[in-house]
Amino acid sequence: MAYRSRLAYLLSSPACRLSAVKSAAVTGNVVPSCRREFSWWSSVQPAPRDPILGVTTAYLANTRPSKINVGVGAYRNDEGKPVVLECVREAEKRIGGRELMEYLPMGGSARFCELAVGLAYGEDTQVLKDKRVASIQALSGTGAVRLFAEFMKRFQPEAEAYLPLPTWSNHHNVFRDANVNQHTYRYYLASTRGLDFEGLKEDLKSAPNRSVILLHACAHNPTGVDPTPEQWKELSKLFKEKEHFPLFDMAYQGFASGDTQRDNQAIRIFLEDGHQLACAQSFAKSMGLYGQRIGCISIVCAEATEAATVKSQLEYIARPMYSSPPVHGSLLVTSILTDSDLKQLWFKEVKEMADRIIGMRVALRKNLEELGSKHSWEHITQQIGMFCY
């Protein structure tokens, strides 16, 4: 199994390597010095650990009984165990052993999208009645944001993305791999452990007009700091002046306050003001469907024909990425949202999860204060959602 080794691979630049491979092959120059087999990939370095998912890997490897994992954003019950919602188990039974496993269309389940978007925007929203919303099923929140990033790269190549500082680390990866130029805008104020509203506004004002601004609809990840409704209204006006495009990432609807139609407030404010916006939704947390990869990307368009066109282009991006999305999660979500009993059960369960988290916040703060800490811990109960910064 002898391979000629290639001097080329000592050289650093990929272009160099390639041309040297070509010349080595032609001249037959070999370097007989080392012992290992030649490989195309010898220069591939180990990738850095994912900063979030790597925590779980380390946690799993740790053997101490006292270990706690407060890394990844996956809900746990009071015993620290993963939870599968009752409404999901029931939905599973109903769809189990079903006849159809045929490919979904490229845009996924239309019914699922209809329900998802109704949940996100409010079922009575005018833009839905006017059929102005282009939506396709996506691979949870990550997939939804990635589809939008690819879409904006293709159809608004001059626009650049603005992400809050800080934001979920994978947001940066998504825009980078989609080759979209990205910047950050001030968001978190360490001194107050709250929102740097003035800094935020300044940065959005100084951004070029028609930038794409990533907003966390509720339960900001990682800070747990959300704008108030009044602040959202002010931002909506600012967006109008700057003609910015709002991209809402909503991964915690229902999970933040316990009320799905309160958690989407920011989106509804922007919709009322007539913005064309986009929403990347995930059902990972709010329905505990982490592993199903079930989400939705929706874009509000000027009118119905445009929505159909935009949808076709989103599908055109999805097709060479994975052809069509996985069906299982869409069936679970659809079962739950179309059955009034299951839907009520879900509302109840998601409120329970949200309440448990709120209860944890209260308890943690109380404990810290009782331990005699001199610091202020009020941010723990002021912040919202899964994370505490």
Added chain:
Amino acid sequence: MAAVPSSFATISQAADSTTTKFCGLRKSLLPTSTGNCFALPKIKDRSRLNMAVATDASRFHAVPMAPPDPILGVSEAFRADTSDLKLNLGVGAYRTEDLQPYVLNVVKKAEKLMLEKGENKEYLPIEGLAAFNKATAELLLGADNPVIKEGRIATVQGLSGTGSLRLAAAFIQRYLPGVKVLISSPTWGNHKNILNDAGVPWSEYRYFDPKTVGLDFDGMLADMKDAPNGSIILLHGCAHNPTGIDPTTEQWDIIADVIQEKEHIAFFDVAYQGFASGSLDEDANSVRRFAARGMELFVAQSYSKNLGLYAERIGATNVITTSPELALRIKSQLKRLARPMYSNPPVHGARIVANVVGDPALFDEWRAEMQLMAGRIKQVRQKLYDELVAKDKSGKDWSFILKQIGMFSFTGLSQSQSENMTNKWHVYMTKDGRISLAGLSSAKCGYLADAIIDSYYNVQ
């Protein structure tokens, strides 16, 4: 003896700023912002802009309609047709003799098991379900294969064939920028889209010979030899899509020789393992022969057809390399590409595969069901051939139908002839002349033969 340099430059972050080329895809048609800016009307309360004003200034008004997908679009057209005679020979999804979709018994059993186990729905790791990854590599190479024993394979669960191809393409773009992938002419249409969107340049090698309705082997070899050294050759592991024409074992060996001489990398798309001949091992022959030579390989796998798990999107990206240490590094970089695409893959299909393969009784039953599916296709090929020979008195050689393998047959019909099949006979197929035999029943072979004969002789 083999020799390799021991230290290498770090892969630079420069790869991240490489612009993707959307070859042939439309760029934004939106004029510059100054040309299309709408003047904000002078209203007192800006927070209530008139909807009509917003309409003029849509950010997306210049977005054109995407072309219908040539394959998936066929099913849509079929659904819209109201004729009783209609036949869907478009997409490659298996149908029973009654032309119904088929959920394998083992899949139902696995799902039932899974319901009983009541496992959680936590995130999989980025690389997917470990039990699935182990099973899929073993299915591909055989559990005893030295590649597996030596740990020289990096396996990452992917979103069926497409997703696995895309992940490999993204890896190629990042670590072999500028290197071309050669694809067969013809090939599955989505291969081009995947490579385009991943920013990987491609060109074609001759494959289908319309004169013989067979393999243009000389053309294929010549094109592989002509390509710059160190290119990547995309090969179909078995049951070539769309032609159904596979190289023989001897031809595979010659192909491997050329690839080694030219220092190319073989990239296998394995979407029909077990489905082509009915035997998992036989269908993996090409990949195994290449791996046995110590070649580095890419292999994309799909369980859509052989386990009928189309909609679950379950497959794998495999990279076979020269050392376990390299395999680990490659796997880490595949993960780094997957994370900003979808974070981690969907769990359901992976669990089904792991459950089926992990239970000897279920595994045997799966093998039997695959034999059944492959058997039905072979039967239908025979029936269609018999009908064509009986009805076509011209003496034309239709035996290519029997020689081809897998779900698809390249009929040799031209675009206008294929259109005639649809417009006159309500037979839905792709415009390249491909028919999916999985969508054909024995009962309809006579009708199809009539349609083919009419289109072939009466339409130019």
